[in-house]
Amino acid sequence: MLTPSQTVGPFYGHALPYAEGPFVVPEDHPDAIELHGRVTDGAGEPVPDALLEICQPGLFGRCATEADGSYRFRTARPDVYIPVLVFARGLLKPVWTRAYLTDEAPFLAQVDPLRRSTLVASPSGERSYRFDIRMQGEGETVFLDHAGYADPAS
Amino acid sequence: MHDDPHPHYLTPSYGSTVLRAPSQSLVRPAFDPEAIELVDPVYGHQPVGSLDHDLTRQHEGEPIGERIVVTGKVLDTRGRAVPNTLVELWQANATGRYAHPVDQHPAPLDPNFTGAGRCLTDAEGNYRFVTIKPGAYPWRNHHNAWRPAHIHFSVFGTAFTQRLVTQMYFPGDPLFAYDPIFQSVPDPKDRERLVCAFDMDVTEPEWALGYRWDIVLGATPFEEE
Numbered sequence: 570m571l572t573p574s575q576t577v578g579p580f581y582g583h584a585l586p587y588a589e590g591p592f593v594v595p596e597d598h599p600d601a602i603e604l605h606g607r608v609t610d611g612a613g614e615p616v617p618d619a620l621l622e623i624c625q626p627g628l629f630g631r632c633a634t635e636a637d638g639s640y641r642f643r644t645a646r647p648d649v650y651i652p653v654l655v656f657a658r659g660l661l662k663p664v665w666t667r668a669y670l671t672d673e674a675p676f677l678a679q680v681d682p683l684r685r686s687t688l689v690a691s692p693s694g695e696r697s698y699r700f701d702i703r704m705q706g707e708g709e710t711v712f713l714d715h716a717g718y719a720d721p722a723s
Numbered sequence: 724m725h726d727d728p729h730p731h732y733l734t735p736s737y738g739s740t741v742l743r744a745p746s747q748s749l750v751r752p753a754f755d756p757e758a759i760e761l762v763d764p765v766y767g768h769q770p771v772g773s774l775d776h777d778l779t780r781q782h783e784g785e786p787i788g789e790r791i792v793v794t795g796k797v798l799d800t801r802g803r804a805v806p807n808t809l810v811e812l813w814q815a816n817a818t819g820r821y822a823h824p825v826d827q828h829p830a831p832l833d834p835n836f837t838g839a840g841r842c843l844t845d846a847e848g849n850y851r852f853v854t855i856k857p858g859a860y861p862w863r864n865h866h867n868a869w870r871p872a873h874i875h876f877s878v879f880g881t882a883f884t885q886r887l888v889t890q891m892y893f894p895g896d897p898l899f900a901y902d903p904i905f906q907s908v909p910d911p912k913d914r915e916r917l918v919c920a921f922d923m924d925v926t927e928p929e930w931a932l933g934y935r936w937d938i939v940l941g942a943t944p945f946e947e948e
């Protein structure tokens with residue numbers, strides 16, 4: 570019954586990004602943090618045409634990567650983690666991950682200890698956290714499976 | 724359990740997947756009703772304008788092409804309408820060219836067509852766009868590669884886990900058999916769900932051909948059976 574996913578492709582640029590997308594909260598928000606990083610592919614090359622979305626209670630952000638694969642959000646400090654959704658040309662369905670600002674959380678304990686650090690954003694200055702996303706290969710980011718998760722009764 | 728209709732990440736016939744598909748298996752979190760992924764994404768950067776759904780009225784003049792109406796419902800897997808949710812759409816013009824600097828296909832741009840629109844579903848989950856039929860276009864995936872005519876859709880739903888980005892195709896396109904993106908959906912019956920239906924009741928006399936296409940998102944939790 571579900572409608573299948575298809576890639577966002579390379580040409581979403583005039584439709585999906587919007588100026589305020591990366592600026593989820595105002596600069597003077599008391600809990601504002603910066604979440605930034607780079608998206609790289611299995612060859613370590615930048616992914617210059619990815620679209621990232623983040624979602625927090627009452628907040629939503631959207632940011633397209635630059636030519637060097639970088640992205641930058643200003644958002645509110647989360648209680649535990651920020652869900653991150655990545656779309657790109659070459660992704661027939663998006664990948665889900667989480668940027669944790671702590672390395673102690675129940676879900677992290679469930680993840681292979683050798684890969685756990687890919688889910689933890691590292692401090693990179695005052696109220697700034699770096700969260701790189703490696704699509705594939707060495708240091709591959711842990712991606713989450715939400716199939717069925719949203720519908721345990723089905 | 725619903726069968727998973729989605730493509731596999733790694734689909735070598737679509738070359739761009741080869742270095743971008745995750746190689747490790749996905750990790751499934753234990754079900755947690757408090758998971759942030761289950762919050763309703765509040766997408767509120769700008770109110771949807773009254774003409775945002777009409778891609779033929781965004782410029783001084785009208786775009787060249789076959790005027791069409793595309794309408795349908797956003798539903799969940801239990802058949803319930805998803806009201807008041809944002810639907811975004813983008814597409815090539817009638818010649819198969821995107822108004823995007825990266826698109827180098829040597830077909831004419833149309834100064835009267837940007838090819839982006841959005842709307843909110845109504846109380847019954849209906850969306851409706853007025854646009855022109857997009858052209859097929861070549862890409863460099865393999866020799867003589869052409870994408871069937873399609874419209875890109877982005878839909879929100881009521882939980883972030885329902886988020887869907889997909890493409891809608893037109894009935895009977897001879898390019899289906901050659902398109903690795905369309906063919907990436909493993910089950911042919913699921914592929915058919917990406918194809919809209921010509922609908923005479925949606926067609927408007929002396930104005931536009933009508934197509935109907937429903938979009939089905941995953942169900943949300945917290946719902947009784």
Ligand SMILES: [Fe+2]
Nearest residue numbers: 578580873875
């Ligand atoms: Fe396209």
